Amino acid sequence: MHARVSDIAIPDYLNEDWSLKSWLTTHDHKRIAWLYMVSITVFFFVGGAAATLIRLELATPQGDLVSADTYNRLFTAHGVIMVWMFLIPSIPSVLGNFLMPMMIGARDLAFPRLNLASWYIYVLGGLFTLGALAAGGIDTGWTFYTPFSTMFSNSNVILAITGVFILGFSSILTGLNFIVTVHKMRAPGMTWFRLPLFVWANYATSIILVLATPVLAMTLALLAAERLLHIGIFDPALGGDPLLFQHLFWFYSHPAVYIMVLPAMGVASEIIPCFARKRVFGYRFMAYAILGIASIGFLVWGHHMFVSGQSVYASMVFSLLSFLVAIPSAIKVFNWTATLYKGRITFSAPMLYALGFVGLFTIGGLTGLILASLALDVHLTDTYFVIAHFHYIMVGGSVMAYLGGIHFWWPKMTGRMYPEMWGRIAALMIFFGFNLTFFPQYLLGYEGMPRRYHAYPPEFQVLNILSSAGASILAIGYLLPLGYLLWSLFYGKRAEANPWHATGLEWQTSSPPPKHNFERTPTVLRDAYQYDPQTGTEAPQ
Amino acid sequence: MNAAFHLFPQSASTAATHYDTLFLALILLTGFVAFAITLLIVYFSIRYRRNSRADRSEAPVRDRRIEIAWTVIPLLLFLGTFAWAAYDYAQLYREPPNAMPVFVVAKQWMWKLEHANGRREIDELHVPLGQPVRLVMTSQDVIHSFFVPAFRIKQDVVPGRYTTIWLTPTKTGEFHLFCAEYCGTDHAGMRGRIVVMQPSEFAAWLQTGNTQSGMTARGFELYRRYGCSGCHEAQSSVHAPDLHGLLGRTVHLSDGRTLVADEAYIRDSVLLPKKDVVAGYEPIMPSFAGQIGEEDLLAIIEYIRSTGDEHARTSQ
Numbered sequence: 001m002h003a004r005v006s007d008i009a010i011p012d013y014l015n016e017d018w019s020l021k022s023w024l025t026t027h028d029h030k031r032i033a034w035l036y037m038v039s040i041t042v043f044f045f046v047g048g049a050a051a052t053l054i055r056l057e058l059a060t061p062q063g064d065l066v067s068a069d070t071y072n073r074l075f076t077a078h079g080v081i082m083v084w085m086f087l088i089p090s091i092p093s094v095l096g097n098f099l100m101p102m103m104i105g106a107r108d109l110a111f112p113r114l115n116l117a118s119w120y121i122y123v124l125g126g127l128f129t130l131g132a133l134a135a136g137g138i139d140t141g142w143t144f145y146t147p148f149s150t151m152f153s154n155s156n157v158i159l160a161i162t163g164v165f166i167l168g169f170s171s172i173l174t175g176l177n178f179i180v181t182v183h184k185m186r187a188p189g190m191t192w193f194r195l196p197l198f199v200w201a202n203y204a205t206s207i208i209l210v211l212a213t214p215v216l217a218m219t220l221a222l223l224a225a226e227r228l229l230h231i232g233i234f235d236p237a238l239g240g241d242p243l244l245f246q247h248l249f250w251f252y253s254h255p256a257v258y259i260m261v262l263p264a265m266g267v268a269s270e271i272i273p274c275f276a277r278k279r280v281f282g283y284r285f286m287a288y289a290i291l292g293i294a295s296i297g298f299l300v301w302g303h304h305m306f307v308s309g310q311s312v313y314a315s316m317v318f319s320l321l322s323f324l325v326a327i328p329s330a331i332k333v334f335n336w337t338a339t340l341y342k343g344r345i346t347f348s349a350p351m352l353y354a355l356g357f358v359g360l361f362t363i364g365g366l367t368g369l370i371l372a373s374l375a376l377d378v379h380l381t382d383t384y385f386v387i388a389h390f391h392y393i394m395v396g397g398s399v400m401a402y403l404g405g406i407h408f409w410w411p412k413m414t415g416r417m418y419p420e421m422w423g424r425i426a427a428l429m430i431f432f433g434f435n436l437t438f439f440p441q442y443l444l445g446y447e448g449m450p451r452r453y454h455a456y457p458p459e460f461q462v463l464n465i466l467s468s469a470g471a472s473i474l475a476i477g478y479l480l481p482l483g484y485l486l487w488s489l490f491y492g493k494r495a496e497a498n499p500w501h502a503t504g505l506e507w508q509t510s511s512p513p514p515k516h517n518f519e520r521t522p523t524v525l526r527d528a529y530q531y532d533p534q535t536g537t538e539a540p541q
Numbered sequence: 542m543n544a545a546f547h548l549f550p551q552s553a554s555t556a557a558t559h560y561d562t563l564f565l566a567l568i569l570l571t572g573f574v575a576f577a578i579t580l581l582i583v584y585f586s587i588r589y590r591r592n593s594r595a596d597r598s599e600a601p602v603r604d605r606r607i608e609i610a611w612t613v614i615p616l617l618l619f620l621g622t623f624a625w626a627a628y629d630y631a632q633l634y635r636e637p638p639n640a641m642p643v644f645v646v647a648k649q650w651m652w653k654l655e656h657a658n659g660r661r662e663i664d665e666l667h668v669p670l671g672q673p674v675r676l677v678m679t680s681q682d683v684i685h686s687f688f689v690p691a692f693r694i695k696q697d698v699v700p701g702r703y704t705t706i707w708l709t710p711t712k713t714g715e716f717h718l719f720c721a722e723y724c725g726t727d728h729a730g731m732r733g734r735i736v737v738m739q740p741s742e743f744a745a746w747l748q749t750g751n752t753q754s755g756m757t758a759r760g761f762e763l764y765r766r767y768g769c770s771g772c773h774e775a776q777s778s779v780h781a782p783d784l785h786g787l788l789g790r791t792v793h794l795s796d797g798r799t800l801v802a803d804e805a806y807i808r809d810s811v812l813l814p815k816k817d818v819v820a821g822y823e824p825i826m827p828s829f830a831g832q833i834g835e836e837d838l839l840a841i842i843e844y845i846r847s848t849g850d851e852h853a854r855t856s857q
Contacts, residue, residue, distance in 0.1 A: 068726050141723050147700065148683040148725060152649070236701020242684055243699070276589070279602040307686065308697045309704045312634050316627050323619040327612060334611045337578055340585035342600035347586070355582060362578050366571035369619070373567060373626030375560050378633065379693040382686060382721040446564075447550045448690025450721045453729040457717065533589075533597045 010519070012415065012512040027112035028515060030413070033098035035119050040086050040094065041482070043126065047081035048478065050074045055437075055471040058464045063455035071454040072139040073155065079142030080160060084167050085126050087398055088256065091263035092209075093122070093174055095405045096202040098413060100178060102506035102513065103196050105187025105522045110180040114173055122170035128163030132156040141452060143253070146234035146245040150226040157227060161220045168213045171259075175209030178202055187505070189524030193287065194541065196504055196528045197280065200287045201266025204294035208255045208262075212298070216252035219245065243308055250301035258297040260394055261361070262290060264401030265332055268354045271408050272336050274502045275351035276343030277536045279529040281335045289328035289335075296325040306377045315374060322372035329365050333358060344533045348500075349423030353404025356431045360396025364389055367442065385445025388438045396434055403430070403481060410485065411495030415512040418492060422484040429477035436470025503530055503538045553712040553737060554692035559629050561693075567622065633694070636707035640675035643668070644756075644839045647678065647685040647698040649724055650731040655836065657843065659755045660747055664733030666718065668710055669743035675707040677804055679835050686722035689735055695721050703805045710737040760844025763837050767829065781826070782819045786849040788842075793820040807842050 013030045016022070023031060053074050057065040066074065097115065101108050109115050132138050138160040140149040149157050182195075182203045195203075223245070225231045232238025234245045273280045280286060302310060302318030336358050345351070367389045371377050380386065404427075410418050440463040449460045456464070498507040503526075509518050530539040552561060588595050643666065646653045654662045668674050678687060680700040687706070688695040696706040720731035738746060754762075764770055772781035787802045795818045800806060809816050811833065814826035833841075 063729065068729065072723075072726065072728070139725070145684060145723070148723070152683050152725060236699075242701070278600055281601070282603050282608050284603075285608050306630075307695050308684075309699050309702065312631060315630070319627060320623050323623050324616075326619060327616055330615050331608070331612060333578060335608075337581050337585070338601075338607075340582065340589060342595070342597045343585070343589045344591050344597065345586055345589050346591045355586070358582065359579060363575055366575055369571060369622065370564070370567050373563065373622055374630035375556075375626045375628075375633070376564055376567070378630065378695050379560055379690070381695065382688070448688070448717065448719070450688060450719045450729075452723040455729045457732075533600045536591070 010514045012510065013515045014415070014512050016515055025116075027108070027116055029097050029101050029109045029112065029115055030513065030517075032115050032119055033094050033413075036089060036093040036097060036122070039119075039123060039126065040089055043081050043085040044478075045482075046130075047078050047086060048475065050078035050081070052471070052475060054078060055468040057454065058456070059468045061456050061458045061461050061464075066454075068454045069139060070137075072141075072452070073133075073137030075452060076138050076141050077133055080129060080138070080164065082394075083142055083256070083260075084164055085122075085129065087260045087394055088167075088171060089122060089174075090260075090398065090402045091267060091405065092178070092202055092205055092259075093118075095198075095267065095402070095409065096178065096205075096263060097174075099409065099506055100181060100199060100202055101185070102509070102517050103199050103504055104182065104185060104190050105505050105518065105524065106181065106185040107516045107518070107521075109177050110185055111177050115177055118170045118173040118177070121166060121173065125163045125166030125168075125170060128166060129160055130163075132159035132163060135159060143249060144220075144223060144245075145249075146223065146226070146242050147236070147240075150223055151235050151237070158224060161223060165217055165220045168217050171209045171213045175206035175213075178206040179210065182206075187522050187524055190505075190541075191524075193284065194524055194527050195287075196266075197269035197283070197286055197290070198263075198266035200290050201262045201269070204290045205259050205262045208259050208294055208297070212252045212255040212259075215248060216256075219248040219252065222248070243305070243310060246305055246308055247301070250304045251298075254301040254304065255294075255297050257390070257393065258293055260398045262293060264357060264361075264398040265290065267401040267405040267408075268336060268357050270502075270504065271350045271354040271404055272339050272358075273529040273531060274408075274500050275348060275354070276340050276345050276533070277531040277538070278339055278343040278533045279527075279531055281338035281341075282331075283528070285331055286335055289331045292328035293325060296321060296328075300325055303372055303377070304381075306374055307381055319372055319374045319377075323369065326365060326369055326372070329361075333362050333365070342533055344536045347424070348407075349418070349420060349427050350404045350408035350500075352424055352427035352431075353400050353407065356427060357397055357400040357404060360392050360400060360431075360434065364392030364396055367392065379448075380445055382451055383445035384441040384449050384451060387451050388441035388445060391438045391441075396438070400430065400434075403427070406481070406485070408500070409506075410488070411499045412506060412511050412513070414489055414492070415495050416488050416492030417495050417499065418481075418488045419484050422480060426477055426480040426484075429473055429480065433470050433473030433475075433477045437467050437474050438470070440464075440466040440470075501536075501538050503528065503540050505541055508540055551691040551712070551714075551716065552693075553710055553714065553716055554689075554694070555709045555711055556629075556633065557691065557693040558711070559632075563625060563629060566625075570618065570622075633706060636675045636705070637673045640673040640707050641669075642675050642677060642843075644836075644843075645676050645678040645687060645698065646681060646835045646839070647687070647720070647731075648681040649683065650720070650727040652687075652718065652720075652731070652733050653836070655756065655839070656747060657756050658747060659759060664718070665736065666733070667736045667738060667743060667746055669740040670710055670713050670737055672740065672743075673707055673709045675705060677703055677705050677839070679703050679808075679839075681835055683724050684722050685720045685724050685731065688719040688721035689716055690719070691716035691735070697722055703803075703808060705804075710735075713737045713739060756840050756843040757847040760840035760842070760847075763841050764844050767833060767837075767841070769841065772826075779825070780822060782822055784845050784848065788846050788849055792817075794818060795820045795822070795824075804839075804842050807845060808838060811838060811841075 139155045222233050226233045232240040234240040300322045303322045306315045444463045495511045644655045678698040680698045685698040692708045716735040718733035772779040773784045793799050812830040818824045
């Protein structure tokens with residue numbers, strides 16, 4: 001084991017060459033992870049700026065800060081950027097890229113050039129979408145519902161969907177790369193049921209990426225055909241069916257929710273055992289739950305359409321399946337909680353993020369059950385209740401987990417420690433800011449405030465002010481890590497190979513790792529997460 | 542339309558009462574689970590913090606029985622919730638036979654409503670207390686959604702088809718009407734109000750200011766003007782199906798399907814006549830797509846509905 005930690009002779013992956021060319025032409029999965037991290041961070045703050053303007057506008061009932069058209073472009077930009085340019089690539093393309101090969105004891109992903117190509121395709125897609133914003137924006141909402149998007153919108157629909165179309169290929173190629181890597185490149189002894197749950201989660205996510213993303217590409221191509229060539233597909237005036245678009249769109253976009261949240265579950269499953277010094281409770285159930293969510297997740301898309309005019313019987317089937325997909329999610333929450341039982345718990349920043357993730361994901365999941373209940377969805381769909389629900393899953397869940405993961409693996413990625421006190425302050429600020437922003441939106445939704453409203457009746461103002469106040473705390477919470485993490489790159493304490501005393505293979509090599517991760521291919525002897533809560537010690541994999 | 546702040550929305554329909562009961566039950570259930578999880582996380586975090594001397598011997602990492610228990614118990618609770626919510630939902634699509642029809646045509650960014658006697662309204666709907674009301678809705682352009690929070694009902698209004706929903710108001714007063722499906726620039730301005738009145742006041746209101754002829758009479762006139770009567774009346778030499786009392790009748794189609802004639806079927810037959818050809822007839826009906834407006838089409842359907850009443854009377 002100890003022999004894997006290299007002596008100083010070998011340069012690490014960062015110091016090998018610092019030229020711009022070496023970064024832009026790298027095939028190293030660790031450097032490509034950095035390329036992704038920098039780009040998604042830029043997009044996160046662009047999308048965040050749009051959210052800031054939205055919350056400022058909604059502080060008063062009148063539409064007084066921006067015009068209705070500008071407002072519609074803002075929430076569309078926020079949705080498109082956050083979904084496709086931040087959330088979907090966030091954990092898989094940054095943390096997954098960096099960690100998956102190391103966690104299974106491989107030198108790189110199966111197709112390093114393809115990995116770099118994925119990033120270039122991502123950037124190209126991002127530029128198209130940003131171009132659409134620069135050219136005046138798009139006002140369809142991120143859902144691009146027809147026939148509004150095909151025949152009525154006067155904004156840059158084609159440019160924006162071209163961007164999303166291109167981004168999809170980046171997803172598909174990354175998914176393909178991960179699937180092959182997990183199947184073919186596991187180190188000797190790394191059997192399927194010794195895989196860290198982070199690998200399981202990203203593996204399942206990759207399958208969804210490969211199966212669902214092509215459907216989005218086809219749907220957007222059909223949208224373009226109707227908008228540009230007036231081929232009647234979705235607009236009834238041309239002989240099309242608008243509900244067809246919704247079926248196709250949600251066939252991708254519901255599984256996309258699991259693309260965003262499964263990797264987050266993987267991150268929590270690494271952090272919680274490490275800081276509880278105890279093996280994750282029910283490892284096999286956890287792995288099966290991941291696969292269960294990924295497969296049933298493909299069969300619930302119609303729950304976005306309970307009031308759309310689809311058949312009552314179809315709605316009933318989709319509602320039942322939506323309740324079933326909640327079972328594996330519930331199992332995971334119970335297992336994380338049970339992992340804490342008889343553990344030896346410390347509360348470093350990654351653990352605070354992970355526990356915050358569990359709490360917020362639980363609330364998001366439980367309110368998902370309320371929305372899956374047919375009669376209640378009739379009242380709640382397209383209101384702020386839905387907005388609150390999916391932000392609890394995607395921001396409270398995925399973004400918390402992403403930040404937790406960034407802090408947890410920061411020493412490995414940079415060779416430096418982040419400042420612990422600041423890390424904890426930011427985690428708590430984000431947790432409280434988040435709840436203050438989004439909990440009032442559940443109440444707004446039950447009161448009946450529709451989503452995508454630029455102006456609203458005055459009785460909704462109190463709750464909107466609370467939400468906007470929370471958003472300002474949340475914004476500071478997000479800016480803090482940007483500041484102190486950058487600071488730590490230069491001034492942070494030097495990190496040891498395994499500062500958290502974790503068991504995964506990625507911790508058995510130096511921080512930062514050498515270019516090829518390990519000096520020689522490791523042999524895996526044990527199951528994942530062999531922590532002993534009695535003594536607080538661990539046995540590396 | 543109480544402009545003051547209130548935490549819970551007004552409740553003014555029979556459905557609202559049912560849904561609120563279900564909502565309360567689910568809030569209690571999910572609230573209990575969320576509270577229990579939070580409590581356990583906090584309790585474990587304190588009891589098993591690093592420096593505590595709590596007993597950690599034989600710390601469990603799996604337990605088949607408890608894992609099966611926390612799979613099966615939620616499953617049963619979920620199935621119960623599903624059935625309850627699905628039952629309430631199904632009621633929404635089973636309108637009472639005495640429901641009063643109102644016709645809704647949505648467009649960017651306006652609601653146009655018409656009562657059976659021809660009384661029209663814009664962005665306002667007057668309905669009588671305690672009377673089931675059935676809304677037959679379509680859109681002239683994009684998808685809209687008819688949403689009345691106080692009634693707890695919402696139904697997308699889709700171009701190219703009819704969607705229906707029904708409600709029974711249980712409280713007089715004024716309530717918000719919102720468009721809930723994003724429909725472009727002035728989506729947030731596509732609001733209106735619902736006025737629930739005492740039945741006697743409503744009857745008086747329905748007559749005042751009404752210069753229109755009834756929808757049935759207008760429908761009959763349109764039925765002749767568009768030439769429907771030329772083929773579909775009994776004395777016609779053209780072989781076309783009889784439309785008297787069509788609504789609610791079972792229709793056998795030439796491709797072997799059968800369906801029950803509703804508004805959507807008549808609409809499709811006028812605009813897309815090749816779609817559902819009646820068994821025993823040639824597909825000779827011309828399409829009226831692009832020639833007839835949504836409001837005229839609704840009036841013709843109302844006329845055809847009225848022939849059902851005569852039909853019922855004469856056959857008695």
